Amino acid sequence: MNTSILLSYIILGFTLAAPIGPVNSARLDKGIKNGFWHAWVVGAGSMIADGVFMMIVYLGMVHFLEIPIVQIFLWLFGGFILIYSGIESIVKAGSFTLADSRGKESIIKCFFTGFIMSITSPMSILFWLGIYGSVLAKTAQTNGTASLLIYSSMIFLGLTLWDILVAGLTTGFRRFLNNNSLKMISIISGYSLIGFGLYFGYQGLVSLLKG
Numbered sequence: 001m002n003t004s005i006l007l008s009y010i011i012l013g014f015t016l017a018a019p020i021g022p023v024n025s026a027r028l029d030k031g032i033k034n035g036f037w038h039a040w041v042v043g044a045g046s047m048i049a050d051g052v053f054m055m056i057v058y059l060g061m062v063h064f065l066e067i068p069i070v071q072i073f074l075w076l077f078g079g080f081i082l083i084y085s086g087i088e089s090i091v092k093a094g095s096f097t098l099a100d101s102r103g104k105e106s107i108i109k110c111f112f113t114g115f116i117m118s119i120t121s122p123m124s125i126l127f128w129l130g131i132y133g134s135v136l137a138k139t140a141q142t143n144g145t146a147s148l149l150i151y152s153s154m155i156f157l158g159l160t161l162w163d164i165l166v167a168g169l170t171t172g173f174r175r176f177l178n179n180n181s182l183k184m185i186s187i188i189s190g191y192s193l194i195g196f197g198l199y200f201g202y203q204g205l206v207s208l209l210k211g
Contacts, residue, residue: 006154009135012196013158016131018189019089023117024166030110031170038110039170043163045114050159052119053128054152061133071137072207078134079201081127086193093186094179134200
C-alpha cells in the first residue's frame with residue numbers, strides 16, 4: 001500500500017469539496033445561523049449523494065478499467081473536468097456571500113438540503129464520472145483492481161475532513177470567516193484542481209502517444 005498515493009487521494013477529496021459553490025455556501029449559511037451540527041449535516045447529506053454517484057461509477061466502470069482505451073478516455077475526460085472546475089472556482093471566487101441573520105432550522109431539513117442540492121445537480125454525474133473514473137483508471141493501472149476500494153475511501157475521507165473543517169469554521173473560527181477568506185479558499189482550491197487536471201491530462205496524453 002503506497003502511503004503517498006493514499007495521502008494524495010485524501011488531498012484530492014479535500015480539494016474537490018473546497019470550491020465555494022452552492023453546497024458549501026449552504027453549509028456556511030446554515031452553520032452561521034444554527035451552529036456546528038447544522039453545517040455538518042448539510043455536508044453529510046451532500047457526501048451521501050457523492051457516495052451514490054461514486055458507487056454508480058465504480059460498479060459501472062470497474063470491469064472495464066484494464067482496457068487501455070477506457071483508461072485514456074477517463075484520464076483525458078477527468079483532466080478536462082478538473083481544469084474546467086478549477087477555472088470556474090477561480091472565476092466565481094467572491095460571488096458567494098455570508099448571511100448574518102440567525103434562525104433555527106431542523107437537522108433533517110439541513111440534511112435534505114445538502115442531499116437534494118447534490119443529487120439533483122446535472123453536473124454531478126459528469127463530474128464524478130470524469131474525476132472518480134480517472135482515479136479508478138490510474139489506480140487500476142499502477143496498483144491493480146484489488147486496492148480500488150481502499151484508495152476510493154481516501155477520497156471520501158478527504159470529503160469528510162472538509163465537511164468537519166467547514167462546520168468548525170462556522171463556530172469556533174467564525175470571526176476569521178468573511179467574504180475575503182471565502183474568495184481565497186475558492187482561488188486556492190481552484191488552482192489545486194487545475195493542477196490535478198493537468199496531471200490526469202498528461203497521463204492520458206502519454207498513454208495515447210504510446211498507443
